[in-house]
Amino acid sequence: MTSTCPNYISDIVKFVNDTDGKFDSDDCIIRSSNIGGIGVFAKNDIKKGTTLLKLHKSAIFSASNSSIANLLQDDEIDGMLALNIAFIYETTIFKDKSHWYPYLKTIIINNDQLVLPPCFWDQNDKLLLKGTTLDTLYGALEPQEELQEGFEIAIDLATKWNSDFDLPIPEDFFNLDVNNDNDVKLKFNRFVAQAFAISSRVFEIDNYHESALVPIADLFNHHVTNPDLKFLSLFDVCDKCGEPGMCKHLIAEEMSNIDEETLKVSKNENTKPSTISLELINELENEPIEENEKEENGDDYVELELINDKLKDEEIFNSYGEMPNSFLFARYGFCVNDNPLDIVDLSQQVVNFCKTDKTYVERSKWWKDVGYELFKAWRHLMQDDDEEHDNNCDSCEEGEHEHHGEEENREHEHEDGCESCGEEEEEDDEDSQSWLSDMFLNYEGEMNEYFIGFIKTLNLKESIYKKLVDSSLTEEPNEKIIQLLESHLTHEDNKLIKQIISAKKLPKVPADSTGTSLSEEQIKCISILIQSESNIIKRTLDKL
Numbered sequence: 001m002t003s004t005c006p007n008y009i010s011d012i013v014k015f016v017n018d019t020d021g022k023f024d025s026d027d028c029i030i031r032s033s034n035i036g037g038i039g040v041f042a043k044n045d046i047k048k049g050t051t052l053l054k055l056h057k058s059a060i061f062s063a064s065n066s067s068i069a070n071l072l073q074d075d076e077i078d079g080m081l082a083l084n085i086a087f088i089y090e091t092t093i094f095k096d097k098s099h100w101y102p103y104l105k106t107i108i109i110n111n112d113q114l115v116l117p118p119c120f121w122d123q124n125d126k127l128l129l130k131g132t133t134l135d136t137l138y139g140a141l142e143p144q145e146e147l148q149e150g151f152e153i154a155i156d157l158a159t160k161w162n163s164d165f166d167l168p169i170p171e172d173f174f175n176l177d178v179n180n181d182n183d184v185k186l187k188f189n190r191f192v193a194q195a196f197a198i199s200s201r202v203f204e205i206d207n208y209h210e211s212a213l214v215p216i217a218d219l220f221n222h223h224v225t226n227p228d229l230k231f232l233s234l235f236d237v238c239d240k241c242g243e244p245g246m247c248k249h250l251i252a253e254e255m256s257n258i259d260e261e262t263l264k265v266s267k268n269e270n271t272k273p274s275t276i277s278l279e280l281i282n283e284l285e286n287e288p289i290e291e292n293e294k295e296e297n298g299d300d301y302v303e304l305e306l307i308n309d310k311l312k313d314e315e316i317f318n319s320y321g322e323m324p325n326s327f328l329f330a331r332y333g334f335c336v337n338d339n340p341l342d343i344v345d346l347s348q349q350v351v352n353f354c355k356t357d358k359t360y361v362e363r364s365k366w367w368k369d370v371g372y373e374l375f376k377a378w379r380h381l382m383q384d385d386d387e388e389h390d391n392n393c394d395s396c397e398e399g400e401h402e403h404h405g406e407e408e409n410r411e412h413e414h415e416d417g418c419e420s421c422g423e424e425e426e427e428d429d430e431d432s433q434s435w436l437s438d439m440f441l442n443y444e445g446e447m448n449e450y451f452i453g454f455i456k457t458l459n460l461k462e463s464i465y466k467k468l469v470d471s472s473l474t475e476e477p478n479e480k481i482i483q484l485l486e487s488h489l490t491h492e493d494n495k496l497i498k499q500i501i502s503a504k505k506l507p508k509v510p511a512d513s514t515g516t517s518l519s520e521e522q523i524k525c526i527s528i529l530i531q532s533e534s535n536i537i538k539r540t541l542d543k544l
């Protein structure tokens with residue numbers, strides 16, 4: 001979605017060198033990549049363990065070290081909104097006066113065709129993705145109020161900073177002609193496109209910088225299954241100044257804690273405490289750092305380390321996270337051909353199917369309220385037993401544990417939330433819906449254990465279902481009955497699954513961008529996404 005113009009490569013490398021960063025240009029070269037924009041390639045064979053990039057944290061760009069850091073802090077703006085506003089000021093107001101401009105100017109949004117996340121597309125364009133997993137699982141076609149609110153906050157702040165400090169207003173973004181709907185829409189879209197471009201590049205640095213842009217690190221493309229890099233950064237630093245280890249803020253905090261303790265003791269003993277005044281804390285906080293106090297500290301750096309051996313001419317990949325195309329597209333604006341992490345969400349079809357029969361209504365309610373958690377607890381118990389067995393048994397293959405990892409990753413994915421697609425739900429809502437997030441087919445065309453357990457519950461003989469329900473009310477539910485939910489799929493189960501799948505209606509693969517406001521690149525991604533879901537469904541049906 002965002003591509004860096006190859007003409008800028010030398011500017012970026014120069015910026016890194018000028019800020020005393022180390023980019024291993026003996027081993028790496030930045031050049032055009034077949035998969036999109038530019039990428040980083042091995043110039044020679046490189047051994048794993050090699051540090052390809054080392055940057056002082058002052059060279060990265062975050063809201064906390066931007067030119068308007070103090071204004072953002074005073075107005076309590078943080079997170080991606082703060083980074084977006086800071087980026088806009090740096091690139092449109094401070095420009096050449098900004099330390100980061102030589103780097104930031106290389107991240108451009110194309111004003112001729114602004115790339116927006118799907119939730120901000122026209123209704124007609126959204127139809128191209130209606131019913132896909134991006135829509136039904138991630139809710140990425142739903143309007144995202146957070147960005148609209150962020151835009152309004154940014155406009156208010158720009159107006160206030162202008163009147164309080166004469167800080168110019170970024171005209172192209174925040175100076176609206178409120179009587180002109182087109183002007184308002186254009187400037188809002190620019191703001192959203194900027195946020196989207198930034199979100200495809202950010203790294204989580206530490207609890208001072210939070211999300212930030214890291215020169216050169218953001219030029220590595222994404223690999224779904226076998227990334228080559230590890231990003232290293234000490235996260236646990238002072239959230240006020242970014243210092244690792246002891247700093248003035250921590251000392252002040254500790255002293256005021258000690259003082260509070262002394263105060264408690266002195267109250268009991270009737271002695272006068274030594275007081276740490278607010279002035280002293282301020283004094284400590286504002287004391288200038290002597291040059292000789294600034295020692296080189298490895299914790300002040302971020303690094304990219306190679307974790308695979310690479311051969312000459314191979315592209316070196318990072319990982320943006322283990323994600324299916326539906327998530328990659330909503331969050332970063334691109335898709336990967338034949339992504340083995342792709343899934344097909346069937347949650348809506350399951351819900352609709354259950355409404356068709358009184359028995360299914362009752363049993364799906366039981367599954368949601370009781371069965372899902374019961375089955376989960378039982379499976380965890382079994383896995384713990386298995387692990388204990390494996391730990392004590394030399395003959396067990398390591399591969400047997402694989403599915404545990406898969407599950408953990410998926411659960412993590414859903415907890416993550418998505419800034420671009422607004423996936424994040426209320427916690428309660430998420431709890432009550434979590435059984436539905438297991439109603440999907442994986443890339444191999446298989447269902448997970450919970451989906452199977454649910455289907456078995458719907459199809460159990462009435463007498464056995466009653467035993468299962470009764471047993472779930474006891475302190476020690478009957479394992480033999482719960483086990484039935486794990487047994488192999490019967491002809492009846494398959495029939496039911498086919499009914500659910502047949503209700504899934506995917507949009508047609510679009511031929512080209514004619515009649516849309518989307519680019520050919522976006523249409524290609526939509527095609528990959530729909531085709532992949534359709535292949536998965538086919539794989540499942542072939543197996544049933």
Ligand SMILES: C[S@@+](CC[C@H](N)C(=O)[O-])C[C@H]1O[C@@H](n2cnc3c(N)ncnc32)[C@H](O)[C@@H]1O
Binds near residue numbers: 222
């Ligand atoms: C962090 S940038 C990577 C550098 C980018 N190629 C450039 O030219 O600036 C992320 C963007 O690169 C592209 N990209 C990264 N990995 C990709 C992949 N595996 N397939 C297609 N595009 C990818 C997407 O456009 C994504 O929004």
